[in-house]
Amino acid sequence: MSFESILFEGPHGPTDASTVEPPPFFQDLNLDQVLTRITKGREEYDLAPFYYSPLRCLATVAYRQEVMHDLENRALMDAINLFSGKMHEMRAAIAQSDQLHYYKFAMERRFLVAAQVYFEAVDGLRQDLHSLGIKSRGLCAFRDYLDEYSSSTAFRDRASQTQGLLSDLSEIRYAVLIKGGAVTVRNYEGEADYSAAVEETFEKFRRDSKNEHWVELPRWDGMNHIEAQIQRGVALLHPDAFRRLEEFYSANRNFLDNTIARFDREAQFYVAYLKFVNKLRAAGLNFCEAQVSATSKNVGGRDCFDVALAAKLLDEQQKVVCNGFCLRDPERILVVSGPNQGGKTTFARMFGQIHYLASLGCLVPGKEVRVFLCDQLYTHFERREQATNLRGKLQDDLLRIHAILEQATSNSILIMNEIFSSTTLKDALYLSKKILQQISDRDLLTVCVTFLDELASLNHKTVSVVSIIDPVNPTVRTYKLQRQPANGLAYALAIAEKYHVTYDSLRERIKS
Helix, strand or coil, X not given: CCCCCCCCCCCCCCCCCCCCCCCCCCCCCCHHHHHHHHHCCCHHHCCHHHHCCCCCCHHHHHHHHHHHHHCCCHHHHHHHHHHHHHHHHHHXXXXXXXXXXXXXXXXXXXXXXXXXXXXXXXXXXXXXXXXXXXXXXXXXXXXXXXXXXXXXXXXXXXXXXXXXXXXXXXXXXXXXXXXXCEEEEEECCCCCCHHHHHHHHHHHHCCCHHHCCCCCCCCCCCCCHHHHHHHHHHHHHCHHHHHHHHHHHHHCCCCCCHHHHHHHHHHHHHHHHHHHHXXXXXXXXXXXXXXXXXXXXXXXXXXXXXXXXXXXXXXXXXXXXXXXXXXXXXXXXXXXXXXXXXXXXXXXXXXXXHHHHHHCCCCEEXXXXXXXXXXXXXXXXXXXXXXXXXXXXXXXXXXXXXXXXXXXXXXXXXXXXXXXXXXXXXXXXXHHHHHHHXXXXXXXXXXXXXCCHHXXXXXXXXXXXXXXXXXXXXXXXXXXXXXXXXXXXXXHHHHHHHCCCCHHHHHHHHHC
């Protein structure tokens, strides 16, 4: 049985990462917000480490994309959810069994129920995987694993033993006699079922359901000492069944297969992400399988968007604005300029998010998206000055970008947002040109959000992207960005004309 993981092909993948920290750029790109939404309600699976670990191998990206594609089949998704629900029920039953350790027979009986749920879950998923036409290598390999595992003598014997023992225990009948403070347990001898008699007596008092006043009491799955004493009495009356129950508990403490347990956890990586995606799709937003290359830096996409912002806007019932991007050889650097609050930073985050999500093998926001599989993603966003840090903002900017350029390779991606905004225009332009030239020389894919229009025409590798304003009302942001020459002066002139503070307007007003 060669199957190891639904996330990694072969035994070499880090399938059990549990101590991985989020990448340094996670907050800059608002991916921490996205992850919070994805994993909400699935804390038991500890999914965050999977999203903290981008892939560097194209084959593994394709392996995950195939599984993701299979799971877009609603019937298959329902089957996985049913399996996961039963596995959750099994873990809950085991936890309850552990809590009942003071009451031996109750503990063993609850453990038996957990085993039954597990065997049903495995057999049910095996049948579903055969009937639903899966095609991905990952799910086909797991289906074959389930075939071999569930047909093994050990599995069949355990499943048969579990079902037989549960059937035998369910057929046990006994009577409890209560007289004063004494409780006697004896064999059932055909006595009347008083609960049925009581229900029949009070049936005539039943009112219309609209007038019923039922009070739902909290369910108690535990046991008290009186119930435990009664159970011990029943065990003495039926020693063979309870002896077999004890033997089953002792012999099958490790009935859960590690590979199946790992599949249950790893499958949630896909299930949780697709649930998040489908909510955005329901609002009319597009997701697609990215074309990922480890050699070509010709990247682009249509109708793309920032997933963190989109999820927030949909919560607020606001419109999501989509944008596109494109870089073709020898282009490498998108220089994004335009008015404040015009969507420039959102565009930069979108670019970074798309490349990162694609490196996880996930669907990405947009249509016909092409990305480059980078070796590392870096971000340089503005940081607030801290009292404990004696460096000024300019020095801090320089030290951080220097550290990035020391580590980055030609296969890296860099997202810069408003660098050197704390210094003079002249110094900012001088430093930015120097930095951007080094980035160009290293051939990094880069998005540079800036207030310096001159950077947009630095060399043949730079492409100008401008945040567009409403031509009628220049104070209105459209949040659309287009490839066009940077022209901050035109925007300033439009504002001046709107408020009648151009040179000509001022002269006219002074005359009057």
